[in-house]
Amino acid sequence: MANLDLTLPPPNDAQPCRPHQAIESPNMVRITVSLHLELDELEAEWRALDENSRNSLHQSFDWCVAWSRTHTHRFVVIRGACGQKPMFILPFAVERGLVRTARLIGSEHSNLNTGVFADLEPVPRVELVRALTDGMRQLRPFADVVRLERMPAKWRGVLNPFSALPGITHPNASFQLPLLHGMEATLTQLNAKRRRKKIRTSEKRLAEMGGYDYITARQSPQAHALLETFFQQKASRFAALGLPDVFSDAATRAFFHALVDRQTGGLFELDAIGLKGEYQGKIIAISGLLRKGDHVICQFGSIDDGVAADSSPGELLFYRTIERLCGEGVKLFDFGIGDQRYKRSWCTIKTSLRDIVVPLTPRGFLAASLYRAMTRAKRTVKANERAYAFLQRQRRRWQQGPGAED
Template identity: 25%
Template structure:
């Protein structure tokens, strides 16, 4: 690898980036479209400076692109992945013949030194999170760094054969009978139909329903509403309209009512399920989210996808379908004395979170306590009790 450069201007590298991603090993969360939309709506107004690292081979061809950024947080500056907060996987884009050289750690040292010396990219701490062990068929060179396991896993299943045989192989006869019973109840409420949103107005309407349904779900779980954060809802609206080849927005309707909604990504023969939601109230008893999930996998098969990736998160329904569980890794390293203090606090927080999430009894208690608080807040706000849960996928 002959040359490593850093740029803080996404526009200056757009052409090379788009060309490289056509054949590089990557995830859709590192496409120029995704990250440029994130930066234009969120990063540019959030004290974030892009630090896009590019490496070239001796013949001038691109070897890798590593989309990093420097963000200011609590008086410190930390080096992170660009768009990390809304990306389920963070990784470099790698050429098919990528070779880090003598060792992956030496490669990273050279990358890091280049970033630290670049104008506007000085930082106190390095925090690289949600890193998969592989990028496409290649080992992720960043996995060679000292890492700890992320508190959450990711899940995926291979899409083999036709839907009927796949469904029968994945679900027990008892589960299939239960599904048929619930689907009949759903049909009694109106015609059940799966729709892909393609027109701009329909995309916006579907996403607004998704945001509203997710907000109610977050409220029931007692967690902050993701879509109340500045720019988040607008980011998803923009990327869904600007990148129709990457983004798939769909809804499940019963009659004229949208009872479940979805935003997914399609790239390299894989369907990535990113945002899913469902209606609450009486119809939730019939598990509309479950049947929308079935339709999404059927849709992925029809598009020629070989893999359905449920992405990050340990929801029980993912385990029911998955035949692959991915470990994700976090790297944390102090660079300056201030970074040491921040790293100690960050490390303690991450360790506690992982310990709770990976200890079933503690996670159950924590989830119940959080949901109980959410239920109390709903009652105080509306005077109505929280709706009962329907099924695992509809939680």
Template identity: 30%
Template structure:
């Protein structure tokens, strides 16, 4: 069911050149089926969005993990006076500590959260138009107390992300970034010394019968890779004394549904890349891609002796070359400063969190979430505190 707020003259703010606010109507849709047609209108070349906000990806999440966690869709769509789409906010609402919190759909699985924007609108939106948007959301019946906009990229495709400018604070983790120049030599993407080191390791694997790198394209290959992933991953996590975040059935179904989901262009919502031989699956990496950026998601690698030859790094090198040869200009491997990420990434993708209270109750909730995020960031930046946190996590997981 959709609820609408029309921005009447009293709510319209003058723009610097004298025109009225371009946002004429704000609808809130609370059903994925009802939202699908309008959502897909935002995924053309005139719009700005990350691959994590595609309908197919988030619909798979909502129908599995979202339903399991009790997250209710709260999809905000802004249009102009000619009913042209300007912005879509893919949110869900859930109750946390007595307050109704609106978060980006997708939970912990997207690296980046942001709205889907008409590109020209994102480049020229004014502060008063943003104020009008927030005011329209605030007027929605049964709405949230807080808008919790976390892990927002400050820029996307070299365009400032408007919602990341709203009194944001640095996210708990930043995201290492690999910048690639389209058409460059392979050694400009991955250094010659790193390539040489990985080639020496790979020679041990290349002697295995049936050794190959490939991208899963058929449903049969996708299901085969995921079957192997769900066997290997819990063993790999147990060896690291970490909880298996893929253990529950809702998460497994989301992963499988999103990997099998086909986009309008024929690609998969999540791509699976792998190295295997006749006797075993050696390494698997999942990624989302949009023609300019590819971002890795989940991964695992064998628990056999072949693990000592760094198959995960070898697979990443294959993936970087695969996308680089197709003209991609950047890559990231998720948040956090793991050593393997820094092997390839020499830059960071700055990300911010923004907590916007919409009610009196929301003011206290927003303050609490902001303070908690700040504290987590301090821990991550302090090696001694981080070591203590890791020791506590290991003790709890025993």
């Protein structure tokens, strides 16, 4: 474990800070930054910080431990504390390649990254930034560059501690719907009449086939079975579009199964629409939900477009899920990252996200410059609908091989 001591002035002290000098004063705030290679040793205080509603579930202890036990990366955790009081935890996985890259654990499947923080009001912002950046520099023996991706500048009305660090806008935003007091009140934010009519049409078509069940699964073995059905549906969908299957990796699949088993606080559930009648038990829509307090993120979703596709089962599933959550104290339903038509039809909030890149070595400086350039290029292309559609068609042709048609 490596330690770095930063001596900070109190919030009202106008004197310049000398972070590497320990000055004896009862008004000084002393931050110690330490590195840890075992996640379990921080479990108690990590779970305590998880209680902060502004910390993303994607950096929660259960999420990170499930990832660490199904992947073979090196894992390094930065811990910041004032005396015995933990102030922040930043859990990193180091990915090896031409450049060693430290990313927040599970970033490739995260919809929202914030880090894990206590109430930081007593800490001067400039000194917090110094502590964070100096802490990340302690990763130099393990990584060439640090990438903090998909971070909001402000989340739920409060500035993210990383918002003062220089960053670039992520190519994709995320989309949210506030849940009010009941489904009727929630629908007043949208085109309520049209949406109710669409749901009635969906239910009428499914009634003609024998009806449907709305399923919520939090425990084994039902949740595991639905997860496997999701993987199958998603693989078929990606194949039809000529796109790579981001859930095909065995470690990724094992990770989501591990989340099902780590139900210490209602972390992960699967919702589904299942048919009755002739197609009894056939699952035609699935969503995976992550829940933390009054915030629910739709982690993923799929449909079986071979049966009852004209009944809009995905829309029906979202409707029934949001209706249920309105009665369970949830205040924010998060459709996650990515600009898609169905998200725009449901959501009233669009949250811009930022990427922060911290180079640690000469090789890391080159990688950081390349990453920023690629991110800006992606953002420019996605802002041009015609250019983006063209590139998507070319991508499908390349994935499908010679002779592929649009």
